[in-house]
Amino acid sequence: MTTSGSPRLRFAPSPTGYLHIGGARTALFNWLYARRHHGTFLLRIEDTDRERSTAASVRAILDGLRWLGIDWDEGPEVGGDHGPYLQSERIALYRETAERLVREGHAYRCFCTKEELDARRAVFEKMGRPYKYEGTCRSRRLSQDEPDRPFVIRLKLPQGGAVRFHDLVCGAIRKDVEDLYDEVLCRADYVPLYDFGCVVDDHAMEISLVGRGQEHINSTFPQLVLYEYLGYEPPRFAHFPLILGPDREKLSKRLHPEADVMLHRRNGILPEALLNFVVRLGWSHGNDEVISREEMIEWFDFDHVGTTSGVWNPEKLVWLNQHYLKAARPEDLEAPFIGQLRERGLSAEPGERLRGILRAQQERSHTLAEMAELSRYFFAEPAIDEKAAAKFLGEANRPALAAIREALAASSSFDASAIEAAFKKTAETLGLGLGKVAQPVRVALTGGTVSPPIHDLVALLGRDAALARLDRALGY
């Protein structure tokens, strides 16, 4: 049924936690390919690990994808005609398929208990040898089986030979069947394990191309055996290089906090920056670094997905984020910026003043979090930094402060250009460089030494606040 027409790709996360970076990139690559080739991108939740799967995780994954702007054509909350899209709701299909495999001699019931298996594995490990299930139940006659005894269904591997496939990213890959083992397909209640559920669903959902991380290369072999047994046409495969943490281990939730997509949101990273960063981890388009969502869709291909694992590089993420921050429309930054302020106990309303602050700060901040940090004095009376005060609010600075206070009080207009003129004139009158006037004022108004250009700062603060803070500094 898989047509040579429009491709169907999927992202199939297991809901055992938040959306992590590796998953997000897998989703992105699949999504880009589907969008570029006018195919279908679908989401399937692999919630067959009853212990670890939670509804909250499903929620978190959907939220994460939506935040990144990765949408799905079929899947949870949007439906589709290949559903249900939760594996826990597809048990009937697994049951039917597993029984068919048993019937046709390609799978068998195994009555070995977990305890027996663990014991045998322990013996082998003690001898320093790898343990592989020996196929104890392989030739057990069905009639001997007591129907109420717990069992699992195992794959019955073919006699010999090799499994090979052509990976769209890695090229030719092969493995001898003797290096595989009769793995468990599903439990007695027909809840499938990864390889089995994957094959059954990818076929049922007519997936034509499976794109996933390289950690799944080894599961491709038994899956291919299953395709063969079932008489299904296998999809094409593309295995993406892994993303490594700073310690060069696979980026994981346990070891690496930065694996959490939403952590970056909380840190003030824009979704387009994260997307851009992540797409360049493993894929490239010549010398292009800043790549818009539209360009990604237009350019993405598996030919330029690399084969080597990439290390997470936070500096580059921040650099990209700054770029997108600079380019953003202030109105689009209002909501996330207010969120950042709120986390700092500050409040602000959307509006022209806020957008003015955004315009002034967005080009000098690396993240929204930093922007909020640098903008505190716009929303609350600042504490004066001692060192800054000692240097810029001393006796020597009083004439300049007093002069500018008068000039600002007297200025008929209070827009940035009028204020700039007032500063220049005052500096000139006092025979000082602009810096000698501006920096003390900056400290007086912000409590520190860093701010937007002085005239923008004063205009944004407004006459009342500016004069009040100047007066306070004069009395410091």
Add this chain to the structure above:
RNA sequence: GGCCCCGUCGUCUAACGGUUAGGACACGGCCCUCUCAAGGCCGGUACAUGGGUUCGAAUCCCGUCGGGGUCACCA
């Protein structure tokens, strides 16, 4: 340890047998400048290693070394 994959600046990468091995982040210097940031210019650092193949190898083959992944009734 078995098996699988991989190996270009510190990091992300370009190169698809012939380039002074290019770009970006980071780093250093200079310029600009009212602070910060941005921006501009300049700079250093890489083909893991040993053999082949070839007129010619970062590119192809083999070995070595190194890194990662995977070896569950997780996915």
